[in-house]
Amino acid sequence: MPKQKECPIGFCTQCHALYRSVTVINAPCYMEYKGKRCKGIVRSAVCPGDFVQCSECSGVGIVARIRCEKCGGEGWILVRGLAPPKGRA
Numbered sequence: 613m614p615k616q617k618e619c620p621i622g623f624c625t626q627c628h629a630l631y632r633s634v635t636v637i638n639a640p641c642y643m644e645y646k647g648k649r650c651k652g653i654v655r656s657a658v659c660p661g662d663f664v665q666c667s668e669c670s671g672v673g674i675v676a677r678i679r680c681e682k683c684g685g686e687g688w689i690l691v692r693g694l695a696p697p698k699g700r701a
């Protein structure tokens with residue numbers, strides 16, 4: 613039985629890649645797309661809250677032995693940062 617993935621602690625503002633290392637928070641995103649480095653910055657996130665566990669793969673990242681398409685194999689889906697900000701709470 614595959615293990616459920618740990619909740620990410622950061623995400624890229626641009627490509628929404630998920631990160632699990634504290635050292636990359638507020639650093640440039642590591643992802644490359646077509647040979648070009650992503651211009652996004654990794655922001656810290658609160659988990660759970662900013663992420664929801666993927667319902668498709670139950671947080672494992674794999675469905676029927678292949679990478680889950682819904683979450684890209686991360687097991688978690690970013691729910692913050694996608695909607696426009698609603699102002700200060």
Ligand SMILES: [Zn+2]
Binds near residue numbers: 624625628641643653
């Ligand atoms: Zn990025």
Ligand SMILES: [Zn+2]
Binds near residue numbers: 668669
């Ligand atoms: Zn999934």
